[in-house]
Amino acid sequence: MPWTKILAENNKLIDTDIDGDKKAGREITYREALLEAQDQLLANDSKVFVYGEGVDDAGSIFGSTKGLHEKYGIKRVFDTPLSESALTGVAVGAALAGMRPILVHMRMDFLLLTLDQIINHAAIWHYSFSGQIKVPVIIRCIVGRGWGSGPQHSQSLEALLYHVPGLRVYMPATPYDAKGLMMEAVKDGHPTIFIEHRWLYDKKGQVPEAPYSVEKGKGRVVVEGSDVTIVATSLMVHESATAVKKLAEEGIKAELIDLRTIKPLDEDIILKSVAKTGKLVVTDYGWHTGGVASSISCMVSEKGFSSLRKPVKRVTCPDIPTPTAHNLEAAYYPSADDVANAVRELCS
Amino acid sequence: MPWTKILAENNKLIDTDIDGDKKAGREITYREALLEAQDQLLANDSKVFVYGEGVDDAGSIFGSTKGLHEKYGIKRVFDTPLSESALTGVAVGAALAGMRPILVHMRMDFLLLTLDQIINHAAIWHYSFSGQIKVPVIIRCIVGRGWGSGPQHSQSLEALLYHVPGLRVYMPATPYDAKGLMMEAVKDGHPTIFIEHRWLYDKKGQVPEAPYSVEKGKGRVVVEGSDVTIVATSLMVHESATAVKKLAEEGIKAELIDLRTIKPLDEDIILKSVAKTGKLVVTDYGWHTGGVASSISCMVSEKGFSSLRKPVKRVTCPDIPTPTAHNLEAAYYPSADDVANAVRELCS
Amino acid sequence: MLTKENKLNMFSTAYRIRRLEEKICEVYGKQEIKTPVHLYIGEEAIATGVSQNLVKEDLIFSTHRSHGHYLAKGGNLKNMVAEFYGKENGCAGGKGGSMHLIDVEAGIPGSTAIVGGGIPIATGAALALQLKGTDKVAVAYFGDGAADEGVLQESMNFAGLKNLPIIFVCENNFYATNSFQMKRHADDNIYKRGECYKVPGELVDGNDVEAVYHTAKKAIERARRGEGPSLIEAKTYRWKGHVGPDEDTNLGHRTNEELEGWKQRCPIKLYREKLFKEGVLDEGSYQNLKREIDNEVEEAFEFAYKSNDVPMENMYKHLF
């Protein structure tokens, strides 16, 4: 929920020139890109429907579903009871019966009510029935931050899903990817956890109007460099971009990779970069222990052992629940400075 | 549930001489050790109660709660509805009101219905309220295996909990630790996920009769060695012990570490061993990607970078849901051979 | 009105389920079926009566105790038995086992062994059927144990709110594993639990094939007409223990008398007697029908037995 109209701290974080890789002659926000993707999917495929708490109200999921219920009717775009667990099962069942549901949660934390349906059901169905049936479910969820969101409205729980076979996990950092990966998820037809970050919603970028999809499992070199590799997702791509700029002024050429999707993971792009740089910083928004960063670090240590000249560094949230006091909250999140410091240590 | 009376494949797996580190002059099974721990806790602390589906029936959680309801009455040892989510909240609430509940699940997979209460509530409470109140909840859960248990009755989901600050995660491999860690969990007073393996229940070992506790966060060198370090938990300690024996015949001296608890994790014991051996195999029962093994591998690559002479190897389940056909199931699980092969590759 | 053909069809269905389960009991001791089996013996009237009202395009969602639901809905018998044996041509390709049966063609998009897990899934299927503008329905089968899970109320509320074409069928056999219903329920009234969500409920004798048929008929026709969901509680009893081929009256949670009382009310026996009385069946036609089904079941087991093991390379197939 929009805690307050006054929240604006995010603007400085996303004030980077990071953008999608296509020039489209048109700039829209991340929010608008999400909206356009769903709009086009609804228009082009009668099997698609969008539902979740608040998709049709004035807030309309921070604007990302605005007007859809008016355009496509309340049968295809509808508000729901607060019954996250059942509604996830509803997505699975509707998918098994041939539909392509998009279920939306305002906060990723609420997924914790639904992991039985996601992990015990959606994730296993295709495999356990030997590929006879698909579960084309998309679950959108938004990671919150700031203004005392606190321990239950700010968790970035991608590590829990990253571990589970049978799921896709997408984490777009740009408007271009927000639209293209949403399209990809529907095309792909397997259960996809689509993780957005609240603070990216105002980010502008080039987005083609016509439908397109962004291939899953393909990261992107956002900034080329030769001294060190930085691997990031979502908001951390922007923090890292800021870090890369600062580092450049100091003469350090960092290569920045936006993974775009973590499951599937583009191992090649990471390994190739590390083969060149010999040093790696992985950053994500989850907790330090057992997070996606540690898993990527492990993968590189296994497959890129001979390339690594220094131990991999991780830049993550610390291993504590999110505190609410403003000063603690500010210190809690990994920042551009933290990324830059990690790089500096590696390059010293 | 006991799928069949005929399940006995496990016996060969646990036929190792791995045991607790104390001689007690008395051998009991893992099952009996669990039972004795709960029995003594119930006897000595009126705040303790034990509940869960089937704690009072003939099966009595594979015998691990047998007779307790008769001894302590059905107010303190009771069967429950199949309402896992609410009953986890009940544990949290009872704990906040001064009790020390032990909640039991026959299968770890069912925890997925309860992660909102575990992660959004139990785990954050002490921290978010600045330490004013504790949540002394123990959640026992059993990892199943074999006889077509399948994708929903065999998952070893410790990685999901390992990632979450505010939780303890214990994984005893021996009767000695089963009893001692249960005692430790109640003494400690913080939310603890107590993971047992179904196939360990018949394992015998030395267990003192008097109450004792095993310190959390302290691993144990089960077999000393100098060529390579093997880090394991739960049933994989026994598979690894079998591997260590075979390897010894081939002249490879492997050091085997039983972590006992993964959260807190005994980093020192691992790093010290790796400093000596320079090579590490980490094995766990979870899926390959993003599991506890990858997190430990990452930790060692960070903190023991200069000791590591070869890339860390992981021996885990593959990244697929558990298949049920007997041949696939047999191939699915990491075995002593897999551990031995990983070691051989490292030592070649 | 039920035609003679309808009645014979239902009797065959019920008997086929029974025969399948008996055959499992016969061979299970050989330990070649390496998967847990949750037998339906004693409860056959329910799936039989419900499914007689269904067409292929209606969708059912079942549980760990799914053999009866599967067969009654027209699931393939041979592939089902092959699945028990973990064979390549098992209905789930050998990857699901007895608790995960599927026959997409027959309107069985898979079952789940998580208690209550199938309830919202069936609800979602009903939503799909409604969105597609069909007159088809979804059926959620579940036990009295599943009635403990809050997802039932969430699903009923959603179904009531959206007026979904779904029938919630609770098979109340009084036990969840070994736990008696009244150790888990504050009151004995499952069928009433949907009322406050506009899901009208009916209690029916789950051992009476035609009673179930008629109760289900009302609910299913209502749903087809777009008048929304219903809840049926069918009281019945499973003869065997929770899992496996043994009776378990020695374990203490239920008595032999209780079991024997229910055996007197064997749904197959009751229906056979009724059909004999009505002249729909006589000794000769009954024996013929039995022989045919017995053979069918034998063949299915032979088929399964002779089928190939799942190729090892399938292990890594079908994840996506």
Added chain:
Amino acid sequence: MLTKENKLNMFSTAYRIRRLEEKICEVYGKQEIKTPVHLYIGEEAIATGVSQNLVKEDLIFSTHRSHGHYLAKGGNLKNMVAEFYGKENGCAGGKGGSMHLIDVEAGIPGSTAIVGGGIPIATGAALALQLKGTDKVAVAYFGDGAADEGVLQESMNFAGLKNLPIIFVCENNFYATNSFQMKRHADDNIYKRGECYKVPGELVDGNDVEAVYHTAKKAIERARRGEGPSLIEAKTYRWKGHVGPDEDTNLGHRTNEELEGWKQRCPIKLYREKLFKEGVLDEGSYQNLKREIDNEVEEAFEFAYKSNDVPMENMYKHLF
């Protein structure tokens, strides 16, 4: 019978809550309270009437909208306001914010912002109170939105089964965020939803302090006597938007007329008029009481404002 003192105490409580919320509205624009605030204005009668029946050792569990519950139960006003400001001596040490209030001494072991999350927790607390053999009770406050969550039925079934000393208090303000109740509920009958779990329900005017008091009294006394759980649905209305100090009738989901209608039924105004009529309060004593409470609230804000920020080293404290 309510004594004059009781009545004055309730009026003070309700007014104190109102004054607190108004003060938050006054200062929130300064952006110094950096935490979401879910205001209770319009709903004060409920916590007031319920808590008048409670003693310190009774336990309450609250939600994101917890200010009123907290104050009515005797939570420390100063520490609460300090928590809003994220200060060291906030009731949660600055780590919880407005949605996570605690006062262990006052019988408030913490609140949760996960909708429905507090319901089973309160149920567990009731179990503890029962196991300890006390006559104390637990109260679960929750909204009409939380009534959508299946954990409510799971908790009510468990409470009914175990005859727990718990009162489920549903504050039905008709909206969950911006979503109207009847867009989420198949029927308008929250108070009836416990009946099938032996949790008798009562509907009460949530804007009438004494009506709530009497309804709660019955339920709480029942629970103290060991006669089990109750469910109370109190219909009421929040004047402000879901979160923050603004009214939101411009957003389209509710009308200004609706809001104005409820403002006419302001619980504080109604109670003041009643007490004037009864002679319990007159203009002079009313003004004195107001002045006292206004000062108390002012002091709390000053206290909070002057308190120290949370020391940075606390960040890593209190995990275990």
